[in-house]
Amino acid sequence: xSGDHPRLSHLPALGDASVRAPGPSHExxxxxxxxRITREIAFDPDGWGPARAAKVAEVFDGLAPTWHExxxxxxxxxxxxxxxxxxxxxxTGVCLELGSGTGSATALLAERFDVVLASDLSLEMLRRAxxxxxxxxxxxxxxxxxxxxxxxxxxxxxxxxxxxxxxRVLRPDGALVWISSLGDRTPIYLSPAEVLEALGTHxxxxxxxxxxxxxxxxxxxxx
Ligand SMILES: C[S@@+](CC[C@H](N)C(=O)[O-])C[C@H]1O[C@@H](n2cnc3c(N)ncnc32)[C@H](O)[C@@H]1O
Numbered sequence: 001x002s003g004d005h006p007r008l009s010h011l012p013a014l015g016d017a018s019v020r021a022p023g024p025s026h027e028x029x030x031x032x033x034x035x036r037i038t039r040e041i042a043f044d045p046d047g048w049g050p051a052r053a054a055k056v057a058e059v060f061d062g063l064a065p066t067w068h069e070x071x072x073x074x075x076x077x078x079x080x081x082x083x084x085x086x087x088x089x090x091x092t093g094v095c096l097e098l099g100s101g102t103g104s105a106t107a108l109l110a111e112r113f114d115v116v117l118a119s120d121l122s123l124e125m126l127r128r129a130x131x132x133x134x135x136x137x138x139x140x141x142x143x144x145x146x147x148x149x150x151x152x153x154x155x156x157x158x159x160x161x162x163x164x165x166x167x168r169v170l171r172p173d174g175a176l177v178w179i180s181s182l183g184d185r186t187p188i189y190l191s192p193a194e195v196l197e198a199l200g201t202h203x204x205x206x207x208x209x210x211x212x213x214x215x216x217x218x219x220x221x222x223x
Contacts, residue, residue: 005193007204007221011086015211021073023182034187042161042190042198048142057121064102064124071104079213080105080157080179084112087206087217089175093152096169098141099159103129109155110134119144144169153177158188163198178216183209192216 029035037056040047084091091112100106100118102125109116110133118134119141120126126136139145142162149171157179166176178195180186190198192207195216205218 004191005196007196007201008192008216009206011206011208013209014082015075015078015209017183017209017212020185020212021076021182022070023185024187026185029185029187029189032187035189038160038188038190042163042194045164048160048162053121053140053142057123060101060120060122061124064122064128067102067125067128068104071102075211076181077105077108079181079208079210079215080108080155080177082208082210083177083179083215083217086208087175087177087215089153089177089217091153093171094150095153095155096144096146096151097134097155097157098144099156100129100134100136101125101158103134103136105155105157106130106134113153117146141165155179157181158186160188161190161195161198163200166199172220174219176216176218178218180214183212183214185212 094115095109095113097106097109097116097118100120106118116134119137119139121140123138126138129136142165144165146169148168151169151174152171153175154166154170155177158181180189196203196205199218202220203218204221205216207216
């Protein structure tokens with residue numbers, strides 16, 4: 001292991017980090033409300049509740065009609081492809097894509113996994129996603145309609161980290177795939193080291209960068 005966290009190894013960066021997609025500046029994102037909410041959900045057991053869920057759903061319902069302008073950019077899926085390849089996620093079994101939005105990553109996941117369940121809190125996001133090739137479900141990622149240990153992989157692309165529910169739905173040997181499309185300019189952002197910190201000491205991970213995006217693939221440590 002090397003780098004900024006004892007349970008995290010870093011792979012060489014790929015792509016051109018100077019190419020930047022439209023989005024907030026570093027200065028703007030520091031005080032972004034989604035930043036604070038992301039940290040509270042990851043680190044505080046009381047960071048999420050019905051009132052916050054309703055507010056977040058309302059925000060993303062409002063963003064849904066124009067989300068394709070953000071999510072459709074050239075190369076936006078390359079970091080996910082890289083994370084699956086270099087993070088050693090082989091694509092066997094069931095993938096849960098949480099916070100799937102308008103489904104920009106779902107087809108790629110469906111190419112890799114036997115089954116993809118794509119889920120989002122926002123009905124307006126889900127309505128704009130293609131029906132195929134995944135099963136789509138409106139659900140809150142803090143309480144999923146999925147049996148314990150069902151998932152071989154959970155993919156969170158620009159999405160909140162609900163540690164307790166992740167622990168429940170992911171198989172013991174399963175992988176969490178965390179993608180921040182704009183790197184540390186992503187509003188819903190944790191660094192790979194923060195992801196491991198939130199998950200706890202029984203997790204380890206590998207981190208990479210692709211262009212300006214950052215990613216982390218985390219798994220439980222062998223006991
Ligand atoms: C920043 S968008 C990312 C969408 C997509 N993954 C992408 O990268 O284009 C975050 C998504 O997470 C969804 N979301 C937020 N909170 C959620 C929750 N508790 N459960 C499920 N989805 C949630 C939002 O509705 C939104 O579609």
